[in-house]
Amino acid sequence: MQIHPMWATYPDLQPELQATLELIQQQIKTDNQPVNAAILDLINAGGKLLRPAYCLLFSQFKPTDRSKMIALAAAIETLHTATLIHDDVIDQSPIRRGVTTIQTQFDLPTAVYAGDYLFVVCFQLLSNYASSLRSVQQDGKSMADILNGELAQMATRYHLDMTIDQYLKQVSGKTGQLFALSSFIGAYESGQSLRFSRNSEKIGLNIGIAFQLLDDILDYTSNTDTIGKPVHNDMRQGVYSAPLIFGMNQDPQIKVLLQKQTAMTDAETAEVVARVHAAGGVDQARDMAAEYTNKALKAIDKLPDMPARQTLHQLTAALLNRNV
Amino acid sequence: MQIHPMWATYPDLQPELQATLELIQQQIKTDNQPVNAAILDLINAGGKLLRPAYCLLFSQFKPTDRSKMIALAAAIETLHTATLIHDDVIDQSPIRRGVTTIQTQFDLPTAVYAGDYLFVVCFQLLSNYASSLRSVQQDGKSMADILNGELAQMATRYHLDMTIDQYLKQVSGKTGQLFALSSFIGAYESGQSLRFSRNSEKIGLNIGIAFQLLDDILDYTSNTDTIGKPVHNDMRQGVYSAPLIFGMNQDPQIKVLLQKQTAMTDAETAEVVARVHAAGGVDQARDMAAEYTNKALKAIDKLPDMPARQTLHQLTAALLNRNV
Numbered sequence: 001m002q003i004h005p006m007w008a009t010y011p012d013l014q015p016e017l018q019a020t021l022e023l024i025q026q027q028i029k030t031d032n033q034p035v036n037a038a039i040l041d042l043i044n045a046g047g048k049l050l051r052p053a054y055c056l057l058f059s060q061f062k063p064t065d066r067s068k069m070i071a072l073a074a075a076i077e078t079l080h081t082a083t084l085i086h087d088d089v090i091d092q093s094p095i096r097r098g099v100t101t102i103q104t105q106f107d108l109p110t111a112v113y114a115g116d117y118l119f120v121v122c123f124q125l126l127s128n129y130a131s132s133l134r135s136v137q138q139d140g141k142s143m144a145d146i147l148n149g150e151l152a153q154m155a156t157r158y159h160l161d162m163t164i165d166q167y168l169k170q171v172s173g174k175t176g177q178l179f180a181l182s183s184f185i186g187a188y189e190s191g192q193s194l195r196f197s198r199n200s201e202k203i204g205l206n207i208g209i210a211f212q213l214l215d216d217i218l219d220y221t222s223n224t225d226t227i228g229k230p231v232h233n234d235m236r237q238g239v240y241s242a243p244l245i246f247g248m249n250q251d252p253q254i255k256v257l258l259q260k261q262t263a264m265t266d267a268e269t270a271e272v273v274a275r276v277h278a279a280g281g282v283d284q285a286r287d288m289a290a291e292y293t294n295k296a297l298k299a300i301d302k303l304p305d306m307p308a309r310q311t312l313h314q315l316t317a318a319l320l321n322r323n324v
Numbered sequence: 325m326q327i328h329p330m331w332a333t334y335p336d337l338q339p340e341l342q343a344t345l346e347l348i349q350q351q352i353k354t355d356n357q358p359v360n361a362a363i364l365d366l367i368n369a370g371g372k373l374l375r376p377a378y379c380l381l382f383s384q385f386k387p388t389d390r391s392k393m394i395a396l397a398a399a400i401e402t403l404h405t406a407t408l409i410h411d412d413v414i415d416q417s418p419i420r421r422g423v424t425t426i427q428t429q430f431d432l433p434t435a436v437y438a439g440d441y442l443f444v445v446c447f448q449l450l451s452n453y454a455s456s457l458r459s460v461q462q463d464g465k466s467m468a469d470i471l472n473g474e475l476a477q478m479a480t481r482y483h484l485d486m487t488i489d490q491y492l493k494q495v496s497g498k499t500g501q502l503f504a505l506s507s508f509i510g511a512y513e514s515g516q517s518l519r520f521s522r523n524s525e526k527i528g529l530n531i532g533i534a535f536q537l538l539d540d541i542l543d544y545t546s547n548t549d550t551i552g553k554p555v556h557n558d559m560r561q562g563v564y565s566a567p568l569i570f571g572m573n574q575d576p577q578i579k580v581l582l583q584k585q586t587a588m589t590d591a592e593t594a595e596v597v598a599r600v601h602a603a604g605g606v607d608q609a610r611d612m613a614a615e616y617t618n619k620a621l622k623a624i625d626k627l628p629d630m631p632a633r634q635t636l637h638q639l640t641a642a643l644l645n646r647n648v
Contacts, residue, residue, distance in 0.1 A: 032475035086440060090433040109414040109478060112436060116410060117471050119443055124464035127457055136460055140448035147441050151356035154433060 001025065001044050012060070012311055013053055016070055020052045023074040024081075027121045032113075038102045039114050043081060045097035051182045052077045053315065054207065058186030058200045060308035068129050072189055075125035076182045079139075082118035083146060083178075085111055090154075091237055095230065135185050142181035149173020157238035160255045164245050164288075171212045172205060179208030199299065206296040207316055213289035214322065216241035220273055220282050222323070232269050236262060242288060244272070247281030254279070293320045325349065325368050336384070336635055337377055340394055344376045347398040348405075351445045356437075362426045363438050367405060369421035375506045376401045377639065378531065382510030382524045384632035392453050396513055399449035400506045403463075406442035407470060407502075409435055414478075415561055419554065459509050466505035473497020481562035484579045488569050488612075495536045496529060503532030523623065530620040531640055537613035538646060540565035544597055544606050546647070556593050560586060566612060568596070571605030578603070617644045 003021055007014040021043070028039050052073035059069045087093075088101040089111045095101060103111035126139055153170045156162055183204025188197035219231055220243045234241055238261060240248075248254045257264065257272050264272075276282060296316055303309045327345050331338045345367070352363050376397030383393045411417075412425040413435045419425060427435035450463055477494045480486055507528030512521035543555055544567045558565055562585060564572075572578045581588065581596050588596075600606060620640055627633045 030475045031472050032479040034479075035475055086436055089436055108432075112410055112413055113471065113475055113478070116439075116443075117468075117475070119440075120464065120467040120471055123447065124461070124468060127460040127464045130457070133451055133454070133457060133460070136451040136457070137448070140444065140451045143444040144441075144448060147437065147444055148355050151354045151359055151437055151441070154437070155356040155358075 004046055004048050006048065007053075010053075010311060010315065012307055013056060016056050016066065016073070017049050017053060019070045020049065020056070020073045020077065023070060024078055024121075027074070027078070027125070028117075030117055032110075034106055035110055035114050035117065038106050038110055039081075039085075039118065041099060041105070042085065042096065042102065045099045047077070047081070047097065049077060050211070050319075051080050051178055054179060054204055054312075055182040055186035057308050057312050057315070058183045058204075059190035060311075061187070061196075061304055061306055062190045062192060064190040068131075069186065069190060071125050071129040072135075072185050073182075075122045075129070075139075076178070076185065078118050078125065079122040079143070080178055082115045082122065083150075085115035085118065087150070089115070090150075091233065093230065093233065130185070130189060132188075135189055138184055138188075139181060142177045145173045145177040147173075149175075149177070153239055156240075158258075158261055159238075159240070160248065160258060162240045162245055164242065167240070167242055167245055168209065172209055175212035175215075176205045176208035179211065180205040183207075203296050203299045206292045206299075207319070210289045210292035210296065211319055213242055213285055213292065214320065217243055217282055217285050217289065218323070219243075220276060232273065235269060235272065236264060242285035243276050243281040245281075246284040247272075247276035247279040250279035250281070251275050289320060293317070328370055328372050330372065331377075334377075334635060334639065336631055337380060340380050340390065340397070341373050341377060343394045344373065344380075344397045344401065347394060348402055348445075351398070351402070351449070352441075354441055356434075358430055359434055359438050359441065362430050362434055363405075363409075363442065365423060365429075366409070366420065366426065369423045371401070371405070371421065373401060374535070374643075375404050375502055378503060378528055378636075379506040379510035381632050381636050381639070382507045382528075383514035384635075385511070385520075385628055385630055386514045386516060388514040392455075393510065393514060395449050395453040396459075396509055397506075399446045399453070399463075400502065400509065402442050402449065403446040403467070404502055406439045406446065407474075409439035409442065411474070413439070415557065417554065417557065454509070454513060456512075459513055462508055462512075463505060466501045469497045469501040471497075473499075473501070477563055480564075482582075482585055483562075483564070484572065484582060486564045486569055488566065491564070491566055491569055492533065496533055499536035499539075500529045500532035503535065504529040507531075527620050527623045530616045530623075531643070534613045534616035534620065535643055537566055537609055537616065538644065541567055541606055541609050541613065542647070543567075544600060556597065559593060559596065560588060566609035567600050567605040569605075570608040571596075571600035571603040574603035574605070575599050613644060617641070 003017050007017055024043060028036050030036055055073040055076050056069060085102055088096055089103050093101050094104050102114055126136055130136055149170045156166060180201045184197050184201035187200035219234060223231060254272055254275050257268050293316060297313060300309060300312045300316060327341050331341055348367060352360050354360055379397040379400050380393060409426055412420055413427050417425050418428050426438055450460055454460055473494045480490060504525045508521050508525035511524035543558060547555060578596055578599050581592050617640060621637060624633060624636045624640060
C-alpha cells in the first residue's frame, strides 16, 4: 500500500509517512475478520495523512528517536480514523474517500466497534511510546475538545441564526484540535520546551481551522467524484458551514429555502448553492481561510531555520490551494 | 443521588463510592444538553459500582491519597458506562437498569457520542491522576482485550458449535478484564509492588468471570422487571452463554430450536429456557461460577490480614449469591 502521491514532492517526509501507514496496518488485529477488513479498507483508501505529517515535521527540529515519532504519528492518524468512522455512523454517510462506509458495507455494530477499536489502538500507541504523561493528558484534552466540537455542532443543527463565531468555535474543536495535538506532540515528544511546543500547538490549530474552511468551501465548488464523498450533505443534515453562513447574512432567501430542512429537493439545494456563490459566501470563506493560513505561515517563518521549517511552509501554503 | 443500598453493609467503602459517583457526575459537561442529560440519567439509574469498589478495596492495603484513588475508581466506572452505552447501540437494546437506553430515548448519534465522550472522560481522569504511564498502558491493554472479547462474541453469533472454552475466552475479555484492571490499578497506584498488583489483577479477573457467569445465569432464572433489562435477549441475538452451551451439549433439540435465529417465537424461546434448566445447563453454569469465585476467595484469604481483606471476601462471596 502506497501513501498519497502528493508526498512525492516532500522527500523529507515521504519515507516516515510510509512507515507510519505500515505501522497502523500492523496494529489492526482484532478477533473479528470483517472488522479488520473494514478498517484496513478505509485506511488503504488513501487518507492524506496530514495530521501525522505535522506531527513528524514539528519533531524534525531536534534529533530524536524516529521510530518513536512514527509511532506517535500513527497514534494521531488512528484517532483521526476513529472519529471519521463514528462521524459516518452519525451522519449515516454512504461513502468516504470514494469507498462505501463501514456501516453501509458491513453494518452498524461493525462500524461502532471499529471506531472504538481504533480509539483503543491510539491509546495503546500513545501510552507505549510517549515519554511523559503530559502528552497523554494533552491527548485527553484534545479528544474532549474534538468531541465537544462535534456535540456543539449536533446541538446547533438547522439553527438558521448560527453565527460565524459559533462555527469557528466548533471547527477549532472538531478539526483544529487534532492538528494542534499533532503539532504539540511532535514538538514536545522530540524534546522541545513546553514554550516551543505550545507555539507549535497554536500553529497547528490555525492550520486545522484553515483546513476545515477549505473543506467546507470545496463542498460548494466540487462534485462527489472529485472529493470522494457526497457534496452538500452537511446542508441537508443541518450543519451550516462558513460559505452558507456568510451567504445567509447577505441573502435572506437562503434561509427560506433551508427551512424545509431534510425535505429540500435537489433543485432547492442547487439554488442555495448558486445563491451562496452569488452572495459572495464562498469568497468570504476563502478570505477567512487565507487569514488563518497566513497567521500559521507567519509563525512558521519564525521557527528555527532548518529544513523542517521550509517543508512546513510549503505544505501549509499548498493546503490553501488544494482542490481535493 | 445516592449509591446502591447494598453498600450500607460496607461502611469502609460506602463514603468513597459515594464520592466516586459524585465525581463522575461532575465530569459530565458537554456542550450538548441532551447528551449530558442522557449520560446522567444512565449514571443515576443506579449501577452497582462494583468495578470502582474493587479498585478502592485493592488500594486499601496501603495508606495512600484517597482522592486520587477515588478519581481512578471514577475513571474505571466511566469506562464501564461507555461500553454499556455502545453495547446497547449494537444490541439495539430498549432498556438498561430499568430506564430506556440512550438511543431509544434520544437517538443513535446521541448514544454513539455519549459513549465516545465517556471514553474520553476516562482517559482524562486516568492521565490526570495516575502516577505512572504503566497504569495508562495497562488500561490500553485492558480496553483492547475488552473490545476483542466483544468482537469475538460478534464473530461467533449464532454459532451452534460454540464451546465453553470460547465462551470463557470472550467473557474474560468483555467482563473479566475490567475487573482485572480495576484491581490492578487499585493496587499499583496505591504503591504496591508489581507482584502484588499482578496478583490483585488475577483475583479481579476471576471475580469478573464469575460475575458474568452469574449474569448469564440470571438471564435464565429472572424476569425483566427484576434485572432491569430484557431477558433472553442474548439468545435472540445469537449470543450463546454458559447455561445454553451446557444445555446444548445435553439436549440436541435445543439446537434445532435455535436454528430459527431471530425468527424464534416467544413460545420457542420459553421452550429453550425450559430445556436448558431440564438439561442441567443452569446448574452446571452455577458450579462453574462457584469455581471461579472460590479461586478468587482463596487468593483473597492469602492477602495481608487487614480490614480490606475481610471486605473483599465478604463482597466477593455475596456476588455469587446475588439474585439481581
